[in-house]
Amino acid sequence: MIPALADLLDTARVVALPLATRFRGVDVREALLIEGPNGWAEFSPFVEYPDAEASTWLAAAIDFGWSAQPEARRKTVQVNATVPAVAAARVDAVLARFPGCRTAKVKVAESGQVLAEDVARVRAVREAMGPEGRIRVDANGAWNVDEAEHAIHALAPFDLEYAEQPCGSVAELAELRRRVKYMGIPIAADESVRKAADPLAVARAGAADLVVIKAQPLGGIRRALDIVAEAGLPAVVSSALDTAVGLAQGAMLAASLPDLEHDCGLGTGALFTDDVAELIPVDGAVPAHRVVPDPARLDRLAASEDRRDWWLDRLSRCHAVLSENGVRATRPER
Template identity: 65%
Template sequence: MQPLDFGLRAEDILATAHVVDLPLNTRFRGLDRREALVFEGPRGWSEFSPFVEYLPAEASTWLAAAIDFAYAPEPTLLRTEVAVNATVPAVPAAEVPRVLARFPGCTTAKVKVAERGGTLAQDVERVAAVRAALGPGGLIRVDANGGWSVTEAEIALEALAPYGLEYAEQPCATVPELAELRTRIAGLGARIAADESVRKAEDPLAVARAGAADLLVIKAQPLGGIARARDIVAAAGLPVVVSSALDTSVGLSMGARLAASLPDLSFACGLGTAALLAADVTDAPLVPENGVIHAERIDVNPDLLTRFVAAPERRDWWFDRVRACLHVLAEPGSSASNMTNRVTS
C-alpha cells in the first residue's frame, strides 16, 4: 500500500491531526510519558506513533499503517473480542501485584526481562512473583527485546524454566542467534517468539524460513497496517501473537481488528497495554475486562485531546515527521513503498 494511492498530501492528514502527550502509570521501555499523533479519515480515527528515536525510513512504515487504517477497507472480522495478556514492566518483584491488578481477568502475563542495568536475579524474582500471583494455571511469557547473547539466553531460560514459560520473546537480537538458541534449549520446552526480527527486518519472513522461531509477534503499525500484517501471517505459516507498541486506544483498535480478522488466534494477544497509560484519548479506553478487549474502532474525546495536548514545539516536530515520512513513502523503489511486493514475492 502506498499513501499516494489515496491522492493524499500531508495537509490532508494534518488537517484533523492532534498530538498528545500521555502519562504512564509505570515506567515502561524507559518512558514515563507517551507521545502520539491521531487523525481522522473516512474510516474513522487512526494513529501514527513510532517511538521518537525512529528515523523516517523506519517511521514511514508506521505512517503507511495509519493511512491504511484511516482510508482503506478492512477485512472481515471473525470475532468481537480478543483475549489479551497482562504486561509486567521491569519492576521490582514487590510491585508485581500492583501491576497485575490493572489487567483484570488476564490469566497470561508477559514479563519484561534483560532490562539494561538489571540482573538475572531480578528477572527471576519478577517472574517468580508473577507465578505466585497467577497461580499454577497462569501462563507466563518473557520478553528480552534482544537483550541477551545466545549463552546468556540459555542460562537465563534454564533459570526461569521452573516457573513454566509459555515462550521467550526475542531473547537474542539476530535470526542466526535465535536459530542457535532454539537448538540449544530444545529440551526445556520453552518456545521462541520473534518480534524485532519481524517488525524491524528488511525481510520479515526470514526468521520463519530459517526455522529460528516457533511463533511470530505481529504488530500492525510497524508492519505497515492490517493488510500487510495479514499477508505476513499467511506467508509465514506460523502461529502468531498480535501485539502493540504502547499505543493509545486508537492504535490498539488497529491491532485488535487485525487480531479479530485472523482465522487462527491461539495465543492471548499483547493488546492490553492501555492499562499502562494513566490517560488516553477516549472515554472508552481498550483496557482489559475479564481478560479481553473489544475489537472496535475508537472515537476520541476532544476534551481529552485538549487536556493532554503536546507542547507546541512537539506538535511541530510530529507534523514535520509526517511530512518526512510521506516523502519516504512517495519515493519510487523505497523499501516502505515496495513492502507489499516484498511480502508476496
C-alpha cells in the first residue's frame, strides 16, 4: 500500500543544498522531502537515474515516512570522513569538517585525473590521520581489472582498510579479488549491490569481502537488512549525499544491523554548507534517530520554481511506476 499521490504532493518540499566542495560532479544537491504519519522522509535519486530506478528510492521514502521501522540496537553510529577528489593540499581542510572521525573514505579514479593524484591525496590523508587512522578508497567502478590491480599496489603502502567498488562488474570484482587477495586488502561492493538487478549476485560469486548498503537505493531499511542477512557478509552503511533527513534514515539502518564492524559513510552532511537540519559528526559519530527539518531552513534552501516543478513531475512519474507494479495507493489517516 502506498499513499495517494495527492498526499505526497501535499507536503512535498524541494530543496537545493550547497556543497563546500564539488562532489560527484555537482556543487548543489537537490532533494525532495515529504512528511508522512511517522515523520519526514527523503526522495533524492540522482537526476540522471531513470524512473524505474528512481521509483525504488520513492518506495524507500514511503516506507520511512509511513511505516514503523525496525528496532534499533545502538543509539549512535560511528562515521567516516569523506574526502572528495581534491588536490592533496586541500585534504587538511576537508578533514577538519569531520571532527573526531577515525576513518576516512577517499575518492579515487576521478574522471580527468591520474593515479599520481590519487596517491598524493591518499598520502596526505595518511599523514593527517597518522598511523592509527583507517583509510578506505572508493573508485565507483571506474577501473578495469588491470588498472585496479595497479592502483591497489600503488596505494597499498598507505595501509588501506578496503577498496570500494574498484571495478564495475561482478566478474571483474571477482577476478580482482583473486589477484590481490595475497595483499590482504579487502574488496567492498557498492554499485554491484545497490544498482544491480540481483543485489546478492556479488556475494554468491565470491566477488567481495563486504557490502556497502544504502537505504534509499535499496528500497528502505527492511529491504537493506534482508540483503545483508542473505549476503552473509559484513556491511557498511553509506549515504547517497543525502540531506539530514536521508542521513537519519541511514543512521537508523546502521543502528538496526546485528553487527556493525566498520564506521559508516553517514557523515556527509559535513560536506554541505547548509542543510535542512543538523546531523553532522560529533566526536566521530551521528545519532540514530529521525530529524525534523527546520521550517526556516526549508524556506532558505528552497529550490527554484522550475526545479521544484521538475521534481514534482518526477515524483508523479515514479508514483505511477510503483502503482503499475501492483502497489495500491491509499489515503492513510493522519
